[in-house]
Amino acid sequence: MWRMVIRVKGCVIHTLTDGNGMPLSNSTTAANGSEREQVMPLIDRNASQN
Numbered sequence: 911m912w913r914m915v916i917r918v919k920g921c922v923i924h925t926l927t928d929g930n931g932m933p934l935s936n937s938t939t940a941a942n943g944s945e946r947e948q949v950m951p952l953i954d955r956n957a958s959q960n
Contacts, residue, residue, distance in 0.1 A: 926952040935959070 924945065925936040935956040939948060 924948045924952060926956055 920941050921938050922941050922943070922945070923936060923938050926934045928934055935952045937948060937952060937955075
């Protein structure tokens with residue numbers, strides 16, 4: 911499950927969660943960046959941690 915958690919002026923915190931809402935991985939990017947480009951890096955980062 912992919913969720914954008916918080917949008918603060920100037921940045922976005924992206925969080926990858928499991929089906930129960932438990933955070934698995936997160937990243938912070940500039941607010942004007944593409945959210946689609948952040949999905950695969952989060953999944954890859956989570957896979958490398960497990």
